[in-house]
Amino acid sequence: MTLGEKVSKLRNKHNMSQGDLAEKINVSRQSxxxxxxxxSIPDLDKLVALSNLFQVSIDDLAKEDVRADKSIEDGATCQEKNTTPRRIYGTQKIIGFILIAAAIICIILAMVFAKRFLMIPTVYLLLCGCLCLLVKKYVALLIGWITFLPIAISLPYFISSSMGAIFYRSYYQNGNYFGLLISFIMWLQLLGLVWFTIKIKVFRKKEK
Structure with a gap:
């Protein structure tokens, strides 16, 4: 690629118009x-400004060879890779604040109407909201485990079922299909959580 083609590619990858780029390095749009x-070609000081702005070396901008083109490609996609996790974490923080706000509403309702059972979702909403605010990676997996464990433990007390229901003949003989369905769903959730946990650990080892 020529110098001009590299400038154009980097500018487009950074979602800049010619006017935006001109303003950032103090030149005219026509330049x-x-x-x-x-x-025309930029002066040395403008090459330095372009290099600093796009995080590529002056040599890679000026040289017309395959290695320089590869560096330009890497530099053009670098910002996209770096900003994607920030966008995700930003959305996650918004969800966290919403969950905490919902927990506060539950607390108010519990106090006004004297409904103690509302404290159960309150604790869960607060916990999930704090996780969204404090944990940057794998928050969905953490919430999945936190959701699964108390539900699995409390199943026998609320719906007379358990995760082991699919292994007991009495559930089939008595036609307790609801209990069997809940047990089947819980096993699917457990297998999914285990699979994602193992997958993440393997991925992190490959990164290292």
């Missing part, structure tokens, strides 16, 4: 247009 079409 950017001339660089990209090859009608």
């Amino acid at each position: 950017i247009s001339k660089w990209e079409t090859g009608a």
